[in-house]
Amino acid sequence: MIGVDWGTSSLRAYRMTEAGQIIARASAPSGILQVAAGDFPNVLRHVVGDWLADGESKIMLSGMVGSRQGWIEAPYLPCPADPAAIGAALTRIPFDGADVLLVPGLSDRDEAGTPEVMRGEETQLIGALDQIGESGLVCLPGSHSKWARIEQGQIASFRTYFSGEAFAALRSGTILGRMMDDAPHDAGAFGRGVARANDGGHMLHHLFGVRSLALFGELGSGQTASYLSGLLIGHEIRAALQIAGTVHLIGATALCALYAQAIGLCGGHASLVDEDAAARGLARIDQARSVA
Amino acid sequence: MIGVDWGTSSLRAYRMTEAGQIIARASAPSGILQVAAGDFPNVLRHVVGDWLADGESKIMLSGMVGSRQGWIEAPYLPCPADPAAIGAALTRIPFDGADVLLVPGLSDRDEAGTPEVMRGEETQLIGALDQIGESGLVCLPGSHSKWARIEQGQIASFRTYFSGEAFAALRSGTILGRMMDDAPHDAGAFGRGVARANDGGHMLHHLFGVRSLALFGELGSGQTASYLSGLLIGHEIRAALQIAGTVHLIGATALCALYAQAIGLCGGHASLVDEDAAARGLARIDQARSVA
Secondary structure, rough: OEEEEEEEOOOEEEOOOOEEEEEEEEEEEHHHHHHOOOOOOHHHHHHHHHHHHHOOOOOEOOOOHHOOOOOOOOOOEOEOOOOOHHHOOEEEEHHHHHOOEOOOOOEEEEEOOOEEEOOOHHHHHHHHHHHHHHOOEEOOOOOEEEEEEOOOEEEEOOOOOOOOHHHHHHHHHOOHHHHHEEEEEOHHHHHHHHHHOOOOOOOOOOOHHHHHHOOOOOOOOOOOHHHHHHHHHHHHHHHHHHOOOOEEEEEOHHHHHHHHHHHHHHEEHHHHHHHHHHHHHHHHHHHHHOOO | EEEEEEEEOOOEEEEEEOOEEEEEEEEEOOOOOOOOOOHHHHHHHHHHHHHHHOOOEEEEEEEEOOOOOOOOOOOEEEEOHHHHHOOOOOEEEEOOOEEEOOOOOOEEEOOOOOOOEOOOOOHHHHHHHHOOOOEEEEEOOOOOOEEEEEEEEEEEEEEEOOOHHHHHHHHHOOOHHHHOOOOOHHHHHHHHHHHOOOOOOOOHHHHHHHHHHOOOOOOOOOOOHHHHHHHHHEEEEHHHHOOOEEEEEEOOEEEEEEEHHHHHHHOOOOEOOOOOHHHHHHHHHHHHHHHO
Protein backbone atom coordinates (compact mmCIF):
# COMPACT_ATOMS: atom_id res chain seq x y z
CA MET A 1 0.00 0.00 0.00
CA ILE A 2 0.95 3.67 -0.31
CA GLY A 3 0.54 6.24 2.46
CA VAL A 4 0.74 10.00 1.90
CA ASP A 5 0.96 12.61 4.65
CA TRP A 6 -0.03 15.72 2.64
CA GLY A 7 0.23 18.96 4.58
CA THR A 8 0.15 22.67 3.99
CA SER A 9 3.75 23.08 2.90
CA SER A 10 4.97 19.62 1.90
CA LEU A 11 4.04 16.04 1.05
CA ARG A 12 5.63 12.83 2.34
CA ALA A 13 4.84 9.49 0.71
CA TYR A 14 5.59 5.96 1.90
CA ARG A 15 5.42 2.58 0.20
CA MET A 16 4.58 0.04 2.88
CA THR A 17 3.67 -3.57 3.48
CA GLU A 18 0.12 -4.16 4.68
CA ALA A 19 1.60 -4.49 8.18
CA GLY A 20 3.00 -0.96 7.95
CA GLN A 21 6.66 -1.73 7.31
CA ILE A 22 8.19 1.04 5.17
CA ILE A 23 9.74 -0.18 1.89
CA ALA A 24 10.41 3.16 0.17
CA ARG A 25 9.95 6.88 0.73
CA ALA A 26 9.38 9.96 -1.43
CA SER A 27 8.72 13.59 -0.69
CA ALA A 28 7.92 16.79 -2.55
CA PRO A 29 7.62 20.48 -1.65
CA SER A 30 4.06 20.31 -3.03
CA GLY A 31 2.07 21.30 0.01
CA ILE A 32 -1.60 22.05 -0.65
CA LEU A 33 -0.92 25.78 -0.79
CA GLN A 34 1.48 25.11 -3.70
CA VAL A 35 -0.98 22.99 -5.70
CA ALA A 36 -3.50 24.63 -8.03
CA ALA A 37 -7.13 23.46 -7.77
CA GLY A 38 -7.58 20.46 -10.06
CA ASP A 39 -3.90 19.59 -10.09
CA PHE A 40 -3.93 17.24 -7.08
CA PRO A 41 -4.21 14.00 -9.15
CA ASN A 42 -1.24 15.00 -11.30
CA VAL A 43 0.94 15.86 -8.30
CA LEU A 44 0.05 12.56 -6.63
CA ARG A 45 0.78 10.57 -9.79
CA HIS A 46 4.10 12.40 -10.20
CA VAL A 47 5.21 11.35 -6.71
CA VAL A 48 3.90 7.75 -6.50
CA GLY A 49 3.52 6.81 -10.20
CA ASP A 50 6.50 4.45 -10.16
CA TRP A 51 5.03 2.50 -7.23
CA LEU A 52 1.67 2.23 -9.00
CA ALA A 53 3.42 0.96 -12.13
CA ASP A 54 5.13 -1.57 -9.87
CA GLY A 55 1.78 -2.98 -8.74
CA GLU A 56 0.49 -0.87 -5.84
CA SER A 57 -3.23 -0.12 -6.03
CA LYS A 58 -4.21 1.50 -2.71
CA ILE A 59 -3.33 5.01 -1.57
CA MET A 60 -4.25 6.34 1.88
CA LEU A 61 -4.08 10.15 2.35
CA SER A 62 -4.05 12.23 5.53
CA GLY A 63 -3.52 15.89 6.37
CA MET A 64 -4.65 19.26 5.06
CA VAL A 65 -5.26 17.67 1.64
CA GLY A 66 -8.71 16.95 3.13
CA SER A 67 -9.41 20.60 4.01
CA ARG A 68 -11.44 23.21 2.16
CA GLN A 69 -8.21 24.41 0.50
CA GLY A 70 -7.19 20.83 -0.41
CA TRP A 71 -8.24 18.21 -2.94
CA ILE A 72 -11.62 17.28 -1.48
CA GLU A 73 -13.06 18.54 1.82
CA ALA A 74 -13.56 15.61 4.20
CA PRO A 75 -15.91 16.05 7.17
CA TYR A 76 -14.52 16.13 10.71
CA LEU A 77 -15.09 13.11 12.92
CA PRO A 78 -15.86 14.08 16.53
CA CYS A 79 -13.76 12.84 19.46
CA PRO A 80 -13.42 10.34 21.03
CA ALA A 81 -12.13 8.42 18.00
CA ASP A 82 -10.15 5.19 17.56
CA PRO A 83 -8.62 3.54 14.46
CA ALA A 84 -11.84 1.64 13.68
CA ALA A 85 -14.02 4.76 13.84
CA ILE A 86 -11.58 6.67 11.66
CA GLY A 87 -11.30 3.71 9.24
CA ALA A 88 -15.08 3.67 8.90
CA ALA A 89 -15.17 7.37 7.97
CA LEU A 90 -12.79 7.48 5.00
CA THR A 91 -13.67 9.48 1.90
CA ARG A 92 -13.07 7.70 -1.40
CA ILE A 93 -11.59 9.96 -4.13
CA PRO A 94 -12.01 9.01 -7.81
CA PHE A 95 -8.55 8.35 -9.27
CA ASP A 96 -7.49 6.38 -12.32
CA GLY A 97 -5.46 3.29 -11.44
CA ALA A 98 -5.76 3.07 -7.64
CA ASP A 99 -8.15 3.21 -4.71
CA VAL A 100 -7.56 6.61 -3.06
CA LEU A 101 -8.89 6.91 0.48
CA LEU A 102 -8.83 10.11 2.54
CA VAL A 103 -8.64 10.07 6.35
CA PRO A 104 -11.05 12.51 8.08
CA GLY A 105 -9.85 15.23 10.42
CA LEU A 106 -11.06 15.20 14.03
CA SER A 107 -13.11 17.78 15.90
CA ASP A 108 -13.71 18.38 19.58
CA ARG A 109 -15.17 21.08 21.86
CA ASP A 110 -13.26 22.60 24.75
CA GLU A 111 -14.73 23.22 28.22
CA ALA A 112 -16.31 26.48 26.99
CA GLY A 113 -17.83 24.81 23.93
CA THR A 114 -15.39 26.35 21.45
CA PRO A 115 -14.60 24.10 18.48
CA GLU A 116 -11.30 22.28 18.03
CA VAL A 117 -10.01 20.84 14.76
CA MET A 118 -7.06 18.81 13.53
CA ARG A 119 -6.13 17.30 10.15
CA GLY A 120 -3.18 14.95 9.86
CA GLU A 121 -2.31 14.86 13.55
CA GLU A 122 -5.02 12.22 14.18
CA THR A 123 -3.09 9.85 11.88
CA GLN A 124 0.21 10.55 13.64
CA LEU A 125 -1.51 9.90 16.97
CA ILE A 126 -2.90 6.57 15.74
CA GLY A 127 0.59 5.65 14.54
CA ALA A 128 2.01 6.43 17.98
CA LEU A 129 -0.54 4.42 19.97
CA ASP A 130 1.80 1.42 20.34
CA GLN A 131 4.41 3.63 21.96
CA ILE A 132 1.96 5.65 24.08
CA GLY A 133 -0.04 2.69 25.40
CA GLU A 134 -3.62 2.77 26.64
CA SER A 135 -3.45 6.31 28.03
CA GLY A 136 -1.16 9.32 27.84
CA LEU A 137 -0.65 12.95 26.98
CA VAL A 138 0.75 13.79 23.53
CA CYS A 139 2.04 17.10 22.16
CA LEU A 140 2.40 17.79 18.44
CA PRO A 141 4.26 21.13 18.35
CA GLY A 142 3.91 23.52 15.44
CA SER A 143 2.29 26.74 14.25
CA HIS A 144 -0.88 25.52 15.95
CA SER A 145 0.35 23.04 18.57
CA LYS A 146 -1.99 20.19 19.44
CA TRP A 147 -2.15 18.52 22.85
CA ALA A 148 -4.12 15.26 22.77
CA ARG A 149 -5.22 12.96 25.55
CA ILE A 150 -5.21 9.23 24.78
CA GLU A 151 -7.59 7.17 26.92
CA GLN A 152 -8.39 3.46 26.48
CA GLY A 153 -6.58 3.45 23.15
CA GLN A 154 -8.75 6.26 21.77
CA ILE A 155 -8.04 9.90 20.94
CA ALA A 156 -10.24 11.16 23.77
CA SER A 157 -9.87 14.94 23.41
CA PHE A 158 -7.45 17.60 22.27
CA ARG A 159 -6.64 21.32 22.63
CA THR A 160 -4.82 23.69 20.28
CA TYR A 161 -2.36 26.46 21.20
CA PHE A 162 -1.48 29.26 18.78
CA SER A 163 2.15 29.50 20.01
CA GLY A 164 4.08 29.00 16.77
CA GLU A 165 2.11 31.48 14.71
CA ALA A 166 2.02 33.99 17.59
CA PHE A 167 5.81 33.77 17.85
CA ALA A 168 6.24 34.47 14.15
CA ALA A 169 3.85 37.45 14.22
CA LEU A 170 5.38 38.96 17.37
CA ARG A 171 8.85 38.53 15.94
CA SER A 172 8.09 40.01 12.53
CA GLY A 173 5.43 42.58 13.40
CA THR A 174 6.32 44.24 16.71
CA ILE A 175 9.03 46.29 18.38
CA LEU A 176 10.30 43.03 19.93
CA GLY A 177 11.61 41.86 16.57
CA ARG A 178 13.56 45.07 16.12
CA MET A 179 15.65 44.07 19.14
CA MET A 180 16.60 40.65 17.73
CA ASP A 181 19.66 39.55 15.80
CA ASP A 182 19.57 36.51 13.55
CA ALA A 183 21.63 34.69 16.16
CA PRO A 184 21.84 30.90 16.59
CA HIS A 185 19.56 29.36 19.21
CA ASP A 186 20.66 30.25 22.75
CA ALA A 187 19.63 27.45 25.12
CA GLY A 188 20.27 29.58 28.21
CA ALA A 189 18.06 32.44 27.01
CA PHE A 190 15.40 29.92 25.94
CA GLY A 191 15.46 28.47 29.45
CA ARG A 192 15.12 31.96 30.98
CA GLY A 193 12.02 32.49 28.82
CA VAL A 194 10.53 29.19 30.01
CA ALA A 195 11.26 30.13 33.64
CA ARG A 196 9.59 33.51 33.11
CA ALA A 197 6.47 31.73 31.82
CA ASN A 198 6.41 29.80 35.09
CA ASP A 199 6.50 32.85 37.39
CA GLY A 200 2.70 33.09 37.45
CA GLY A 201 2.42 36.41 35.56
CA HIS A 202 0.34 36.92 32.44
CA MET A 203 1.84 36.45 28.97
CA LEU A 204 0.83 39.99 27.89
CA HIS A 205 2.90 41.37 30.77
CA HIS A 206 5.78 38.99 30.03
CA LEU A 207 5.85 40.15 26.40
CA PHE A 208 6.57 43.73 27.44
CA GLY A 209 9.34 42.39 29.66
CA VAL A 210 11.17 41.16 26.55
CA ARG A 211 11.47 44.81 25.52
CA SER A 212 12.37 46.16 28.94
CA LEU A 213 15.03 43.48 29.58
CA ALA A 214 16.62 44.38 26.24
CA LEU A 215 16.32 48.12 26.99
CA PHE A 216 18.15 47.65 30.29
CA GLY A 217 20.86 45.47 28.72
CA GLU A 218 19.69 42.42 30.70
CA LEU A 219 19.02 40.47 27.50
CA GLY A 220 21.39 40.69 24.53
CA SER A 221 20.15 41.18 20.98
CA GLY A 222 21.43 37.68 20.16
CA GLN A 223 19.36 36.20 23.00
CA THR A 224 16.02 37.91 22.51
CA ALA A 225 14.52 35.56 19.92
CA SER A 226 15.40 32.46 21.96
CA TYR A 227 14.00 34.09 25.10
CA LEU A 228 10.72 34.93 23.31
CA SER A 229 10.52 31.38 21.97
CA GLY A 230 11.01 29.98 25.48
CA LEU A 231 8.41 32.39 26.84
CA LEU A 232 5.70 31.27 24.40
CA ILE A 233 6.53 27.55 24.52
CA GLY A 234 6.74 27.78 28.31
CA HIS A 235 3.30 29.39 28.48
CA GLU A 236 1.86 26.69 26.23
CA ILE A 237 3.34 23.89 28.34
CA ARG A 238 2.35 25.53 31.62
CA ALA A 239 -1.26 25.69 30.39
CA ALA A 240 -1.40 22.24 28.79
CA LEU A 241 0.65 20.19 31.27
CA GLN A 242 -1.71 20.51 34.18
CA ILE A 243 -0.37 17.42 35.95
CA ALA A 244 3.38 16.91 35.62
CA GLY A 245 4.10 13.59 33.94
CA THR A 246 5.22 12.15 30.64
CA VAL A 247 4.51 14.03 27.42
CA HIS A 248 4.89 12.08 24.17
CA LEU A 249 6.26 14.41 21.48
CA ILE A 250 5.53 13.97 17.78
CA GLY A 251 7.03 16.31 15.20
CA ALA A 252 10.13 17.77 13.60
CA THR A 253 13.28 16.83 15.49
CA ALA A 254 14.61 20.34 16.22
CA LEU A 255 11.26 21.65 17.46
CA CYS A 256 10.67 18.55 19.58
CA ALA A 257 14.10 19.07 21.17
CA LEU A 258 13.05 22.59 22.25
CA TYR A 259 9.79 21.27 23.65
CA ALA A 260 11.62 18.45 25.45
CA GLN A 261 13.91 21.00 27.17
CA ALA A 262 10.95 23.19 28.13
CA ILE A 263 8.84 20.26 29.37
CA GLY A 264 11.74 19.26 31.62
CA LEU A 265 11.99 22.81 32.99
CA CYS A 266 8.24 22.71 33.70
CA GLY A 267 8.58 19.54 35.77
CA GLY A 268 7.47 17.05 33.12
CA HIS A 269 9.26 14.35 31.18
CA ALA A 270 9.39 14.18 27.38
CA SER A 271 9.31 10.95 25.34
CA LEU A 272 10.05 11.29 21.61
CA VAL A 273 8.00 9.45 18.98
CA ASP A 274 9.87 8.83 15.73
CA GLU A 275 9.01 10.75 12.56
CA ASP A 276 7.31 7.82 10.78
CA ALA A 277 4.21 7.98 12.99
CA ALA A 278 2.05 9.20 10.09
CA ALA A 279 3.01 6.20 7.91
CA ARG A 280 2.26 3.72 10.69
CA GLY A 281 -1.01 5.51 11.41
CA LEU A 282 -2.18 5.20 7.81
CA ALA A 283 -1.38 1.48 7.80
CA ARG A 284 -3.13 0.97 11.12
CA ILE A 285 -6.27 2.83 10.01
CA ASP A 286 -6.30 0.66 6.88
CA GLN A 287 -6.00 -2.50 8.97
CA ALA A 288 -8.83 -1.41 11.27
CA ARG A 289 -10.96 -0.77 8.18
CA SER A 290 -10.17 -4.15 6.68
CA VAL A 291 -11.08 -5.96 9.90
CA ALA A 292 -14.40 -4.14 10.31
CA MET B 1 3.74 78.57 31.65
CA ILE B 2 3.75 76.19 28.70
CA GLY B 3 3.28 72.42 28.99
CA VAL B 4 4.04 69.99 26.16
CA ASP B 5 3.06 66.30 26.10
CA TRP B 6 5.41 65.08 23.34
CA GLY B 7 4.88 61.46 22.38
CA THR B 8 5.87 59.02 19.69
CA SER B 9 3.31 60.06 17.10
CA SER B 10 2.09 63.53 18.11
CA LEU B 11 2.64 66.58 20.28
CA ARG B 12 0.10 68.46 22.39
CA ALA B 13 0.93 71.87 23.85
CA TYR B 14 -0.91 73.90 26.50
CA ARG B 15 -0.57 77.48 27.65
CA MET B 16 -1.54 77.55 31.32
CA THR B 17 -1.66 79.71 34.40
CA GLU B 18 0.78 78.76 37.16
CA ALA B 19 -2.20 77.06 38.85
CA GLY B 20 -2.67 74.80 35.81
CA GLN B 21 -5.70 76.42 34.21
CA ILE B 22 -5.54 75.98 30.44
CA ILE B 23 -5.61 79.24 28.47
CA ALA B 24 -4.80 77.96 24.98
CA ARG B 25 -4.00 74.71 23.17
CA ALA B 26 -1.96 73.69 20.16
CA SER B 27 -1.07 70.36 18.61
CA ALA B 28 1.06 69.00 15.79
CA PRO B 29 1.58 65.59 14.15
CA SER B 30 5.29 65.97 15.02
CA GLY B 31 5.80 62.92 17.22
CA ILE B 32 9.42 62.12 18.01
CA LEU B 33 9.56 59.54 15.22
CA GLN B 34 8.69 62.31 12.74
CA VAL B 35 11.36 64.74 13.98
CA ALA B 36 14.93 64.54 12.65
CA ALA B 37 17.75 64.61 15.22
CA GLY B 38 18.67 68.24 15.89
CA ASP B 39 15.31 69.56 14.74
CA PHE B 40 13.52 69.40 18.11
CA PRO B 41 14.15 73.11 19.02
CA ASN B 42 12.73 74.25 15.68
CA VAL B 43 9.60 72.10 16.00
CA LEU B 44 9.01 73.37 19.54
CA ARG B 45 9.48 76.98 18.50
CA HIS B 46 7.13 76.47 15.57
CA VAL B 47 4.35 75.24 17.88
CA VAL B 48 4.75 77.57 20.90
CA GLY B 49 6.61 80.55 19.37
CA ASP B 50 3.59 82.85 19.55
CA TRP B 51 3.16 82.17 23.26
CA LEU B 52 6.85 82.91 23.87
CA ALA B 53 6.55 86.16 21.94
CA ASP B 54 3.56 86.94 24.17
CA GLY B 55 5.68 86.68 27.31
CA GLU B 56 5.85 83.03 28.34
CA SER B 57 9.32 81.92 29.47
CA LYS B 58 8.94 78.43 30.96
CA ILE B 59 8.28 75.20 29.04
CA MET B 60 7.72 71.83 30.75
CA LEU B 61 8.05 68.72 28.55
CA SER B 62 6.94 65.15 29.20
CA GLY B 63 6.76 61.96 27.14
CA MET B 64 8.94 60.06 24.72
CA VAL B 65 10.76 63.31 23.89
CA GLY B 66 12.94 62.28 26.85
CA SER B 67 13.80 58.87 25.41
CA ARG B 68 16.88 57.72 23.52
CA GLN B 69 15.04 58.45 20.25
CA GLY B 70 13.93 61.89 21.49
CA TRP B 71 15.55 65.29 22.07
CA ILE B 72 17.65 64.44 25.11
CA GLU B 73 17.61 61.15 27.02
CA ALA B 74 16.44 61.75 30.57
CA PRO B 75 17.20 59.12 33.23
CA TYR B 76 14.38 57.06 34.75
CA LEU B 77 13.33 57.84 38.30
CA PRO B 78 12.50 54.69 40.29
CA CYS B 79 9.11 54.15 41.94
CA PRO B 80 7.64 55.09 44.34
CA ALA B 81 7.56 58.69 43.07
CA ASP B 82 5.47 61.75 43.94
CA PRO B 83 5.26 65.23 42.35
CA ALA B 84 8.07 66.58 44.55
CA ALA B 85 10.46 63.73 43.66
CA ILE B 86 9.69 64.12 39.96
CA GLY B 87 10.01 67.91 40.20
CA ALA B 88 13.46 67.49 41.77
CA ALA B 89 14.62 65.27 38.88
CA LEU B 90 13.92 67.50 35.87
CA THR B 91 16.50 67.80 33.09
CA ARG B 92 17.18 71.34 31.88
CA ILE B 93 17.54 71.63 28.08
CA PRO B 94 19.43 74.60 26.59
CA PHE B 95 16.97 76.64 24.50
CA ASP B 96 17.10 80.25 23.39
CA GLY B 97 14.38 82.39 24.96
CA ALA B 98 12.84 80.08 27.59
CA ASP B 99 13.60 77.70 30.44
CA VAL B 100 12.92 74.21 29.03
CA LEU B 101 12.52 71.49 31.66
CA LEU B 102 12.10 67.79 30.87
CA VAL B 103 10.16 65.43 33.17
CA PRO B 104 11.91 62.07 33.81
CA GLY B 105 10.29 58.75 33.00
CA LEU B 106 9.68 56.28 35.81
CA SER B 107 11.05 52.79 36.29
CA ASP B 108 10.00 49.91 38.50
CA ARG B 109 10.71 46.17 38.89
CA ASP B 110 8.00 43.53 38.86
CA GLU B 111 7.80 40.62 41.31
CA ALA B 112 10.31 38.66 39.21
CA GLY B 113 12.74 41.58 39.04
CA THR B 114 12.03 42.40 35.41
CA PRO B 115 12.31 46.12 34.60
CA GLU B 116 9.31 48.37 33.95
CA VAL B 117 9.44 51.76 32.23
CA MET B 118 7.06 54.61 31.39
CA ARG B 119 7.54 58.04 29.81
CA GLY B 120 4.66 60.52 29.75
CA GLU B 121 2.21 58.40 31.72
CA GLU B 122 3.81 59.52 35.03
CA THR B 123 2.76 63.10 34.20
CA GLN B 124 -0.81 62.04 33.35
CA LEU B 125 -0.94 60.11 36.62
CA ILE B 126 0.23 63.15 38.60
CA GLY B 127 -2.41 65.23 36.82
CA ALA B 128 -5.09 62.73 37.83
CA LEU B 129 -4.15 62.52 41.51
CA ASP B 130 -6.88 64.96 42.57
CA GLN B 131 -9.51 62.73 40.99
CA ILE B 132 -7.98 59.45 42.16
CA GLY B 133 -7.38 60.48 45.75
CA GLU B 134 -4.82 59.00 48.13
CA SER B 135 -4.98 55.50 46.68
CA GLY B 136 -6.35 53.77 43.63
CA LEU B 137 -5.74 51.65 40.55
CA VAL B 138 -5.21 53.45 37.22
CA CYS B 139 -5.12 52.05 33.69
CA LEU B 140 -3.61 53.94 30.75
CA PRO B 141 -4.58 51.80 27.74
CA GLY B 142 -2.50 51.77 24.57
CA SER B 143 0.02 49.80 22.55
CA HIS B 144 1.76 49.09 25.83
CA SER B 145 -0.95 49.52 28.47
CA LYS B 146 0.17 50.72 31.88
CA TRP B 147 -1.55 49.79 35.14
CA ALA B 148 -0.38 51.94 38.05
CA ARG B 149 -1.09 51.73 41.74
CA ILE B 150 -1.42 55.03 43.63
CA GLU B 151 -0.69 54.80 47.35
CA GLN B 152 -0.46 57.73 49.78
CA GLY B 153 -0.53 60.17 46.88
CA GLN B 154 2.50 58.53 45.23
CA ILE B 155 2.92 56.43 42.09
CA ALA B 156 3.76 53.32 44.09
CA SER B 157 4.27 50.76 41.30
CA PHE B 158 3.17 49.91 37.77
CA ARG B 159 2.97 47.02 35.29
CA THR B 160 2.88 47.04 31.50
CA TYR B 161 0.81 44.81 29.19
CA PHE B 162 1.66 44.36 25.50
CA SER B 163 -2.01 44.05 24.47
CA GLY B 164 -2.31 46.81 21.87
CA GLU B 165 0.80 45.89 19.93
CA ALA B 166 0.00 42.16 20.19
CA PHE B 167 -3.47 42.83 18.74
CA ALA B 168 -2.00 44.73 15.79
CA ALA B 169 0.57 42.00 15.05
CA LEU B 170 -1.94 39.14 15.37
CA ARG B 171 -4.38 40.99 13.14
CA SER B 172 -1.89 41.89 10.43
CA GLY B 173 0.48 38.94 10.57
CA THR B 174 -1.51 35.74 11.20
CA ILE B 175 -4.27 33.62 9.72
CA LEU B 176 -6.67 35.34 12.15
CA GLY B 177 -6.47 38.59 10.17
CA ARG B 178 -7.40 36.77 6.98
CA MET B 179 -10.79 36.00 8.55
CA MET B 180 -11.56 39.64 9.39
CA ASP B 181 -13.53 42.24 7.46
CA ASP B 182 -12.96 45.94 8.00
CA ALA B 183 -16.28 46.05 9.83
CA PRO B 184 -17.34 48.67 12.39
CA HIS B 185 -16.84 47.79 16.06
CA ASP B 186 -19.24 45.06 17.21
CA ALA B 187 -19.93 45.50 20.92
CA GLY B 188 -21.52 42.05 21.23
CA ALA B 189 -18.55 40.26 19.69
CA PHE B 190 -16.19 42.37 21.82
CA GLY B 191 -18.12 41.25 24.91
CA ARG B 192 -17.90 37.60 23.82
CA GLY B 193 -14.13 38.00 23.56
CA VAL B 194 -13.96 39.48 27.06
CA ALA B 195 -16.11 36.61 28.41
CA ARG B 196 -13.81 34.10 26.71
CA ALA B 197 -10.81 35.69 28.46
CA ASN B 198 -12.60 35.07 31.75
CA ASP B 199 -13.20 31.35 31.21
CA GLY B 200 -9.89 30.44 32.85
CA GLY B 201 -8.19 29.08 29.72
CA HIS B 202 -4.85 30.28 28.40
CA MET B 203 -4.63 33.09 25.85
CA LEU B 204 -2.63 30.92 23.40
CA HIS B 205 -5.51 28.44 23.38
CA HIS B 206 -8.10 31.21 23.08
CA LEU B 207 -6.28 32.65 20.05
CA PHE B 208 -6.75 29.40 18.12
CA GLY B 209 -10.42 29.52 19.09
CA VAL B 210 -10.80 32.73 17.07
CA ARG B 211 -9.94 30.67 13.99
CA SER B 212 -12.07 27.66 14.87
CA LEU B 213 -15.14 29.75 15.72
CA ALA B 214 -14.82 31.48 12.34
CA LEU B 215 -14.24 28.13 10.59
CA PHE B 216 -17.45 26.71 12.11
CA GLY B 217 -19.45 29.83 11.27
CA GLU B 218 -19.89 30.67 14.96
CA LEU B 219 -18.19 34.04 14.49
CA GLY B 220 -18.84 36.19 11.41
CA SER B 221 -16.05 37.83 9.45
CA GLY B 222 -17.40 41.22 10.55
CA GLN B 223 -17.17 40.18 14.21
CA THR B 224 -13.74 38.60 14.35
CA ALA B 225 -11.65 41.75 14.91
CA SER B 226 -13.92 42.96 17.73
CA TYR B 227 -13.85 39.48 19.31
CA LEU B 228 -10.02 39.39 19.17
CA SER B 229 -9.86 42.89 20.66
CA GLY B 230 -12.16 41.82 23.52
CA LEU B 231 -10.09 38.68 24.04
CA LEU B 232 -6.81 40.59 24.46
CA ILE B 233 -8.24 43.47 26.50
CA GLY B 234 -10.13 40.93 28.63
CA HIS B 235 -6.93 39.01 29.30
CA GLU B 236 -5.13 42.20 30.26
CA ILE B 237 -7.89 43.25 32.66
CA ARG B 238 -8.23 39.78 34.14
CA ALA B 239 -4.51 39.79 34.93
CA ALA B 240 -4.27 43.38 36.16
CA LEU B 241 -7.57 43.71 38.06
CA GLN B 242 -6.79 41.22 40.75
CA ILE B 243 -9.31 42.66 43.20
CA ALA B 244 -12.53 43.93 41.60
CA GLY B 245 -12.94 47.61 42.31
CA THR B 246 -12.67 51.00 40.65
CA VAL B 247 -10.24 51.49 37.78
CA HIS B 248 -9.42 55.08 36.79
CA LEU B 249 -8.96 55.25 33.02
CA ILE B 250 -6.71 57.80 31.31
CA GLY B 251 -6.41 57.93 27.53
CA ALA B 252 -8.10 58.38 24.19
CA THR B 253 -11.89 58.47 24.51
CA ALA B 254 -12.76 55.59 22.16
CA LEU B 255 -10.17 53.22 23.62
CA CYS B 256 -11.19 54.13 27.17
CA ALA B 257 -14.81 53.34 26.28
CA LEU B 258 -13.76 49.82 25.22
CA TYR B 259 -11.81 49.34 28.42
CA ALA B 260 -14.73 50.65 30.48
CA GLN B 261 -17.05 48.06 28.91
CA ALA B 262 -14.53 45.28 29.48
CA ILE B 263 -13.79 46.32 33.07
CA GLY B 264 -17.53 46.19 33.77
CA LEU B 265 -17.74 42.68 32.27
CA CYS B 266 -14.83 41.64 34.51
CA GLY B 267 -16.63 42.78 37.65
CA GLY B 268 -14.88 46.13 38.08
CA HIS B 269 -16.05 49.72 37.75
CA ALA B 270 -14.44 52.27 35.42
CA SER B 271 -14.00 55.97 36.21
CA LEU B 272 -12.88 58.19 33.34
CA VAL B 273 -10.22 60.87 33.78
CA ASP B 274 -10.47 63.75 31.28
CA GLU B 275 -7.90 64.15 28.50
CA ASP B 276 -6.13 67.16 30.02
CA ALA B 277 -4.44 65.12 32.73
CA ALA B 278 -1.02 65.65 31.15
CA ALA B 279 -1.39 69.45 31.25
CA ARG B 280 -2.46 69.42 34.90
CA GLY B 281 0.39 67.01 35.69
CA LEU B 282 3.00 69.33 34.19
CA ALA B 283 1.64 72.26 36.18
CA ARG B 284 1.55 70.24 39.39
CA ILE B 285 5.13 68.99 38.93
CA ASP B 286 6.21 72.59 38.37
CA GLN B 287 4.40 73.72 41.54
CA ALA B 288 6.02 70.94 43.58
CA ARG B 289 9.41 72.02 42.22
CA SER B 290 8.80 75.69 43.07
CA VAL B 291 7.80 74.83 46.62
CA ALA B 292 10.83 72.62 47.25
